């Protein structure tokens with residue numbers, strides 16, 4: 049898949065060095081949008097390597113094949129769980145985030161996983177409202193599986209606003225065979 053000079057592809061080991069740079073750059077946009085003043089954190093190298101090993105680390109690469117955005121997912125409790133997505137500031141609002149998300153949801157369908165989940169900010173335009181436009185809905189607290197309860201609790205522990213953190217789910221409709 050390639051449009052607008054950006055290609056969505058599986059990450060390679062030599063992309064991993066770019067991930068923290070992209071995440072830190074994107075963090076400033078996110079922090080400004082929700083007023084978070086804490087220290088930025090990045091995905092640990094081991095978590096990136098795990099996603100890479102499971103073929104669930106996707107990158108958006110520019111015309112010279114340099115990663116400008118990434119999405120890290122995992123298979124968790126029989127679901128596809130999206131752990132992180134970041135696009136470098138200069139490349140945001142060009143549809144790259146949507147393409148990364150559509151690509152990983154497609155992969156989840158191919159794997160026969162029934163649903164995709166994530167946790168995010170309820171209010172930021174490019175968080176929950178964006179994911180809702182991709183078919184995600186908020187999970188009520190009574191619906192939360194234990195692993196998502198733990199993820200949300202860890203985020204609050206890290207200083208995020210409990211009133212704004214939510215978990216979302218999207219059904220992954222099986223592909224029809226022609």
Ligand SMILES: CC(C)(COP(=O)(O)OP(=O)(O)OC[C@H]1O[C@@H](n2cnc3c(N)ncnc32)[C@H](O)[C@@H]1OP(=O)(O)O)[C@@H](O)C(=O)NCCC(=O)NCCS
Nearest residue numbers: 074078133134135140141142143144145146168173174178
């Ligand atoms: C979330 C993120 C990965 C989306 O990447 P992107 O390439 O900008 O995504 P898209 O261009 O597909 O835009 C997605 C939607 O968000 C909107 N959007 C993106 N950036 C925005 C901004 N700064 N302000 C307002 N809206 C914005 C787009 O208009 C688009 O809305 P639409 O689908 O209704 O047109 C990127 O904004 C980012 O890295 N943000 C900081 C980190 C973050 O929030 N990560 C997700 C944590 S859950």
